[in-house]
Amino acid sequence: MLLDVIAASAAVMGTVRDFGMEQIPFTAATGRVLREPVLADRDFPPYNRVTMDGIALDYETYAKGQTVFGVEDLQAAGMPRMQLSNTANCMEVMTGAILPEMTDTVIPYEHLSATEHEGFKRFTITAAVEPGQNIHARGADAQAGQILMPAGTLLSPAEIGVLASVGKTMVQVSRLPKVAIIATGDELIPVDGTPGDHQVRTSNSYGLAAALLELGIVATCHHVNDNEAAIAALFSSLMDADVWICTGAVSAGKYDYLPLVLEQMGMTTIFHKVQQKPGKPFLFGQFGATGTDDIPLVGTSDTNNIPLNETGPVVFALPGNPVSGFMCCYRYILPWLRASLQYEAPPVPHAVLGTDVTFKAPLTYFLPVRLHPVSGGQLIALPPPYHGSGDLTALLQADGFLELAPDKDFFEKGSSYPVWKFR
Numbered sequence: 572m573l574l575d576v577i578a579a580s581a582a583v584m585g586t587v588r589d590f591g592m593e594q595i596p597f598t599a600a601t602g603r604v605l606r607e608p609v610l611a612d613r614d615f616p617p618y619n620r621v622t623m624d625g626i627a628l629d630y631e632t633y634a635k636g637q638t639v640f641g642v643e644d645l646q647a648a649g650m651p652r653m654q655l656s657n658t659a660n661c662m663e664v665m666t667g668a669i670l671p672e673m674t675d676t677v678i679p680y681e682h683l684s685a686t687e688h689e690g691f692k693r694f695t696i697t698a699a700v701e702p703g704q705n706i707h708a709r710g711a712d713a714q715a716g717q718i719l720m721p722a723g724t725l726l727s728p729a730e731i732g733v734l735a736s737v738g739k740t741m742v743q744v745s746r747l748p749k750v751a752i753i754a755t756g757d758e759l760i761p762v763d764g765t766p767g768d769h770q771v772r773t774s775n776s777y778g779l780a781a782a783l784l785e786l787g788i789v790a791t792c793h794h795v796n797d798n799e800a801a802i803a804a805l806f807s808s809l810m811d812a813d814v815w816i817c818t819g820a821v822s823a824g825k826y827d828y829l830p831l832v833l834e835q836m837g838m839t840t841i842f843h844k845v846q847q848k849p850g851k852p853f854l855f856g857q858f859g860a861t862g863t864d865d866i867p868l869v870g871t872s873d874t875n876n877i878p879l880n881e882t883g884p885v886v887f888a889l890p891g892n893p894v895s896g897f898m899c900c901y902r903y904i905l906p907w908l909r910a911s912l913q914y915e916a917p918p919v920p921h922a923v924l925g926t927d928v929t930f931k932a933p934l935t936y937f938l939p940v941r942l943h944p945v946s947g948g949q950l951i952a953l954p955p956p957y958h959g960s961g962d963l964t965a966l967l968q969a970d971g972f973l974e975l976a977p978d979k980d981f982f983e984k985g986s987s988y989p990v991w992k993f994r
């Protein structure tokens with residue numbers, strides 16, 4: 572009996588590693604996982620901030636019936652705080668300025684008409700005024716000392732702006748693992764080559780490498796022919812990597828040497844073959860450990876600057892068919908990498924089948940689907956034309972893989988399933 576997807580996924584997640592931490596400039600931190608809490612260094616906003624160009628005045632004076640105000644001065648953004656000396660007057664204010672003392676309400680130019688009286692500028696209010704309007708109150712967004720981002724936050728452009736705002740120029744993040752992608756096969760030629768009728772370009776490596784880039788990981792790509800000695804030699808030269816992602820040579824063919832070579836080299840096979848389609852021949856193992864107990868699990872090791880690759884590479888040996896490897900990457904490798912980087916990813920979304928699907932084999936079926944968002948927040952999943960796991964171009968018409976469990980063979984339109992999105 573083959574391992575099912577849930578058990579395979581649990582086995583993969585049981586080997587999550589910690590690659591340590593490093594300090595990097597915040598400008599280079601997009602896509603990285605934060606490993607320290609980031610606090611507000613001052614209130615947000617740091618002062619009562621004017622939000623409209625216009626005038627600031629004392630609301631109580633207006634509430635008593637005064638609608639015409641003479642201008643005392645102008646408070647612009649970047650000027651130290653001024654004070655209104657007479658509450659019968661107003662202060663012209665610009666967006667982003669600190670609110671002048673003795674004022675508490677801002678009226679935009681659009682609600683004013685300007686006149687001059689004996690060389691002095693005056694404004695007449697032409698619309699209703701609410702007390703305190705058009706002021707972004709000091710500390711309304713966050714208080715000084717408050718945690719703005721906990722450790723484990725994935726740093727997206729939104730976080731980078733906040734890091735800049737609190738003056739956090741260097742930031743502690745998870746170190747990225749060293750990943751080698753190894754393609755095997757005599758039929759494979761370089762991407763810039765012209766293939767003969769019997770050849771194909773080495774495309775899998777680049778799709779996989781691009782998927783890893785989503786986490787900031789820049790993998791190295793290697794190719795080796797179907798030759799046991801050559802495969803062993805390449806592997807030996809890559810022992811310092813943390814992760815190997817192999818593609819091809821894991822099935823039942825005469826040249827599918829990978830399982831044998833890997834074991835001969837001392838890798839512990841955790842599983843070979845999963846009850847799934849595509850991706851059935853997926854092989855997973857690790858060097859340097861006889862069981863998952865020997866691996867420093869997240870949170871159990873001294874995470875500060877431990878050397879990478881304490882235990883030898885973790886090995887994801889993916890089936891060569893392009894859709895199989897791509898699916899395994901999103902279903903198994905990226906979740907493992909996110910967890911190893913200590914990023915707690917949001918739960919896997921679900922999508923609703925927009926058509927009936929029949930799949931009779933007792934395997935989890937990963938169906939490529941295009942996702943259509945509809946009102947109410949649902950995602951409707953519709954399969955594009957698909958000619959099996961060798962059909963790389965089908966992925967161009969799809970956004971993810973719907974995970975259809977093996978407990979039934981008819982999946983009704985309207986039923987909902989987890990979807991592993993790659994777009």
Ligand SMILES: Nc1nc2c(c(=O)[nH]1)N[C@H]1C(S)=C(S)[C@@H](COP(=O)(O)OP(=O)(O)OC[C@H]3O[C@@H](n4cnc5c(N)ncnc54)[C@H](O)[C@@H]3O)O[C@H]1N2
Pocket residue numbers: 754755756758759771772773774775776818819820821822823824827849850851852889890891892893895960961
């Ligand atoms: N007798 C059996 N045959 C096969 C089985 C099986 O259980 N019994 N499983 C099938 C399934 S399912 C898959 S998936 C494939 C996987 O085979 P391998 O992992 O051994 O992969 P290869 O044979 O090396 O290649 C398969 C296919 O993929 C193309 N390929 C491989 N690497 C790349 C690459 N880097 N870039 C682009 N394309 C690549 C390769 O040319 C082949 O067409 O086995 C079935 N057979």
Ligand code: MOO
Pocket residue numbers: 847848849850851852890892894895896960961
């Ligand atoms: O599992 Mo294979 O990946 O069906 O083609």
